[in-house]
Amino acid sequence: MSTTTKVAIIMGSKSDLSVMQDAADVLAELGVDYEITVVSAHRTPDRMFSYARAAADRGIKVIIAGAGGAAHLPGMVASLTHLPVIGVPVKSSNSIDGWDSILSILQMPNGIPVATVALNAAKNAGILAAQILSTADEYLVKNLMDFKENLKKKVEESAKEMEDGD
Numbered sequence: 001m002s003t004t005t006k007v008a009i010i011m012g013s014k015s016d017l018s019v020m021q022d023a024a025d026v027l028a029e030l031g032v033d034y035e036i037t038v039v040s041a042h043r044t045p046d047r048m049f050s051y052a053r054a055a056a057d058r059g060i061k062v063i064i065a066g067a068g069g070a071a072h073l074p075g076m077v078a079s080l081t082h083l084p085v086i087g088v089p090v091k092s093s094n095s096i097d098g099w100d101s102i103l104s105i106l107q108m109p110n111g112i113p114v115a116t117v118a119l120n121a122a123k124n125a126g127i128l129a130a131q132i133l134s135t136a137d138e139y140l141v142k143n144l145m146d147f148k149e150n151l152k153k154k155v156e157e158s159a160k161e162m163e164d165g166d
């Protein structure tokens, strides 16, 4: 990890990477350094404890945690750190229909929030992490505003194409 790395992307299994890569890609697009790895509350509880406990001291400001099925990783990590945790429900091979993961991450008890994005919405998790960091980073504010301006332009282009019958 470089000294400028502020976002940690973790996931319960390597099999989540095809979803979680979207968070990494949008952070790179926005100019945010990140680290990415596998941490499982179920399979590697000791690793999860040490990773979550050390994250803030290593300079991490936001943790993005994705997991599928009985997704305890985001909530357990949130219970071990004061850092904001963004949870990504993953529709994994062991998921019934995605709801198991959504509800495991979303329905946290009072006191231990996890900011839960939509199913497989790792891109939104990356954008939200950048928005959190931008409250103390003017350079990021500009990148985010450019990003949103691009979204607006794409919609306006689509609208024009549709209206013109292209």
Ligand code: C2R
Residues within 6 Å of the ligand: 011, 012, 013, 014, 015, 016, 039, 040, 041, 042, 043, 066, 067, 068, 069, 070, 071, 072, 073, 074, 090, 092, 093, 094
């Ligand atoms: P495998 O493909 O490795 O069997 O994993 C992973 O996030 C993945 O979506 C299947 C699914 O199990 C999930 N998993 C969790 C946790 N650890 C692994 N939900 C956890 O600690 O919450």
